[in-house]
Amino acid sequence: MSDKPIYVTQxxxxxxxxxxxxxxxxWDRRILTNGGPFHQQLEKALCDYLGVEHIALFANGTxxxxxxxxxxxxxxxxxxxxxxxxxxxxSLLWNGIKPVxxxxxxxxxxxxxxxxxxxxxxxxxxxxxxxxxxxxxxVEAIQRIADIYNLKVIYDAAHAFGVxxxxxxxxxxxxxxxxxxxATKVFNTFEGGAIVCPDAKTKQRxxxxxxxGFVDEVTVVAPGINGKMSEINAALGLLQLQRVDxxxxxxxQIDRRYRALLGGIPGIRxxxxxxxxxxxxxxxPILVEDDYPLARDGLYERxxxxxxxxxxxxxxxxxxxxxxxxxPSAQRGNLAVAAEISSRxxxxxxxxxxxxxxxxxxxxVLRGCSIPARTRSPSCANVPCA
Ligand code: T4K
Numbered sequence: 001m002s003d004k005p006i007y008v009t010q011x012x013x014x015x016x017x018x019x020x021x022x023x024x025x026x027w028d029r030r031i032l033t034n035g036g037p038f039h040q041q042l043e044k045a046l047c048d049y050l051g052v053e054h055i056a057l058f059a060n061g062t063x064x065x066x067x068x069x070x071x072x073x074x075x076x077x078x079x080x081x082x083x084x085x086x087x088x089x090x091s092l093l094w095n096g097i098k099p100v101x102x103x104x105x106x107x108x109x110x111x112x113x114x115x116x117x118x119x120x121x122x123x124x125x126x127x128x129x130x131x132x133x134x135x136x137x138x139v140e141a142i143q144r145i146a147d148i149y150n151l152k153v154i155y156d157a158a159h160a161f162g163v164x165x166x167x168x169x170x171x172x173x174x175x176x177x178x179x180x181x182x183a184t185k186v187f188n189t190f191e192g193g194a195i196v197c198p199d200a201k202t203k204q205r206x207x208x209x210x211x212x213g214f215v216d217e218v219t220v221v222a223p224g225i226n227g228k229m230s231e232i233n234a235a236l237g238l239l240q241l242q243r244v245d246x247x248x249x250x251x252x253q254i255d256r257r258y259r260a261l262l263g264g265i266p267g268i269r270x271x272x273x274x275x276x277x278x279x280x281x282x283x284x285p286i287l288v289e290d291d292y293p294l295a296r297d298g299l300y301e302r303x304x305x306x307x308x309x310x311x312x313x314x315x316x317x318x319x320x321x322x323x324x325x326x327x328p329s330a331q332r333g334n335l336a337v338a339a340e341i342s343s344r345x346x347x348x349x350x351x352x353x354x355x356x357x358x359x360x361x362x363x364x365v366l367r368g369c370s371i372p373a374r375t376r377s378p379s380c381a382n383v384p385c386a
Contacts, residue, residue, distance in 0.1 A: 006358050008311040009351045011183040011190075012247045014239045022235035031231060034211070038234035045241055050162065051169045052196045054203040057234060058210060061158045061180025061193035063227035065091035068176045068195050069126075070222070071206045072152045076123035079151075081111045082319035082330070083338045084130040088156045089318045092128070100124070101319045101329040104338045108274060109133070109285075112337070113141035117149075119329065126152040131160040131170060132314075133283040134186070135274035139165075139173040146174075154178070157196070161187045162248060164278035171196040181237065186251070186280045187244050189233040250352040251281035254359060258284055258348065261363045265370045267292025283313065284350040287341070294369050296344050306365050308349065315342040 026032065033039075039057055046055045058064040069078075069091060078092050082101040092099045102119045105112040111129040127146055129137045137155070146153045153174035157163075161179055163170040171177040181192030197203050205222075208215055213224030229237075262268050269287040273279075288296040296312070303310050317338055319330035332339055348362055 003307070004358075005307045005309060006349050006354070006362065007309045008313075008347055008349050009184045010353055011188050012240070012243070012352045014236075014243060018239055019236065022239065023232070026231050026235060033228055033230040035207075035228065036231045036234070038231045038238060039229055042229075042234040042237045042241075045238060046194065049241055049244075050171060050196070051164075052171050054197045054200060056195045056197065056203055056206040056210060057229040057237075058193040058195065058227045059229055059233075060191045061178055061182060062087040062091060063210070063225060064178040064180075064193035064195050065154075065156060066094045067206060067209045067225065067227055068154050068178050069095045069097065069128075070209055070224075071195070071197075071202060072126070072154065072175060074126045074152060074154070076125045077121060078126045078128050079111075079116055079119050079124060080128040081130050081132070081338070082317040082324075082335050083109060083314050083342065084132060084156065084318060085158070085314065086318050086321060087158075088128065088130055089324060093323065098123070099318075099324065099327065099329070101324075101327065101335060103335050104132075104341065105138070106337050106341070107272070108135055108138065109271070109341060110135065110137040111142070113138050113145060116142070116145050120145075120149055120151075124149065124151060126154060128154050128156060129174075130156040130158070131163065133271075133285055134159040134161070134163050134276075134280045135271070136160075136163065136165055136170050136276050139170075143173070158182075158185070158193075159282045160280070161185065161282070162244065162278065162280045163276050165275075166277050170276070172198070176202070181233075186248060186282045187237075187240055189229070189237040189240065192229055192233050192237065247352040248280050251350055252279070254350050254354055255279075255281045255284055257356075257359060258350075258363070262286065262366060265292075265366060267370065268366060281350060284348045285313070286346050286348060287344045288346060289344065292370060296346055299366070299369060300346060302369055303362070303365055306361065308362055308365060310349065310362075311347045312342075312345060313347045315345060317342050 155177040157177040158180035177196040179194045181189040209224040210227035213220040213222035267289045
């Protein structure tokens with residue numbers, strides 16, 4: 001067992017001394033939250049960086065999702081993917097909305113537009129796709145369907161910070177997009193999130209909804225929640241933004257090296273480029289195929305024995321959790337591609353501070369287990385590879 005653990009990710013942080021002046025300002029000002037100066041500065045800075053019109057900051061991505069659905073007054077049924085983090089579907093239940101799961105595309109691993117129409121009913125009001133791993137959905141096909149059936153589109157873009165397609169920010173698509181700035185994300189503010197929206201009126205409604213529905217001291221227009229990002233998180237965001245390009249560049253190098261060194265291993269399949277003009281390399285998912293000597297869970301365990309904590313994002317499927325599995329759309333027959341991918345997926349460690357040596361440790365385990373039993377090194381001898 002190697003001594004230092006390697007996790008699937010590790011938050012990128014600035015030097016502590018760089019943060020202290022921001023803290024001093026907060027201490028001096030005594031404005032800690034409720035849309036303070038750092039909150040406003042970060043909203044503006046993120047609009048500039050991401051190339052979008054309006055951003056409303058949130059305490060986390062889940063509150064942003066819950067509020068986005070309320071902002072557009074979504075009710076009834078919403079079409080979504082089972083292949084995501086559970087917060088995607090939970091945001092629907094929090095709003096009393098019925099999730100309708102639709103299978104994913106085997107290449108993009110995102111909601112398959114070819115299957116959406118068959119799931120639309122008179123109760124359907126919106127589509128909630130996820131740009132899974134920051135890989136773009138088929139935004140044009142989804143919008144075409146939304147236009148025909150008069151549906152709203154809210155993108156769960158929790159993984160898609162900074163991703164661009166040929167026309168610019170991926171976040172400009174749909175009616176709204178939400179982001180997560182959780183510790184595990186490409187851009188983190190410890191906890192945090194945002195809604196990206198195209199017009200000032202919607203942004204104003206979202207701002208009311210994230211502050212209990214208050215418009216002024218005596219006027220409450222909706223049963224809003226407390227979803228505001230605090231000044232400490234916003235200040236950290238301002239500092240993180242100065243370093244995020246370097247962080248994404250380092251992720252890109254790690255991604256390239258994985259591809260170069262894993263490419264030749266039979267049974268290990270890296271996902272191909274998904275066509276984005278600018279990727280963020282938020283995750284490094286691989287598929288463990290039948291011709292690899294270990295099944296996915298065997299490889300996951302083998303890595304753990306070496307103190308390497310890969311993650312099975314996203315297994316189990318959301319539709320397999322108890323609060324969803326009774327839904328007709330949650331039945332396995334309806335979600336065959338998602339079930340298959342979920343059983344083979346493994347996300348390898350990728351984060352800016354991952355060293356070349358640490359990455360090699362990961363690659364060595366994958367390589368070691370791919371060698372047929374007779375020729376395997378002693379360190380792999382106890383692995384049931386055959
Ligand atoms: N939509 C999608 C598609 C999402 O993926 C998410 C969140 C959301 C919506 C909701 O956004 P938020 O409300 O979270 O802003 C993690 C994150 O908690 C979650 O934010 C994320 N998706 C999900 C994909 O991953 P876990 O349960 O895997 O986290 P955890 O604590 O096991 O962390 C993973 C590894 O990261 C750890 O093994 C070690 C490392 N780590 C983690 C934390 C929290 C650190 O080194 N330091 C840390 O502070 O869910």
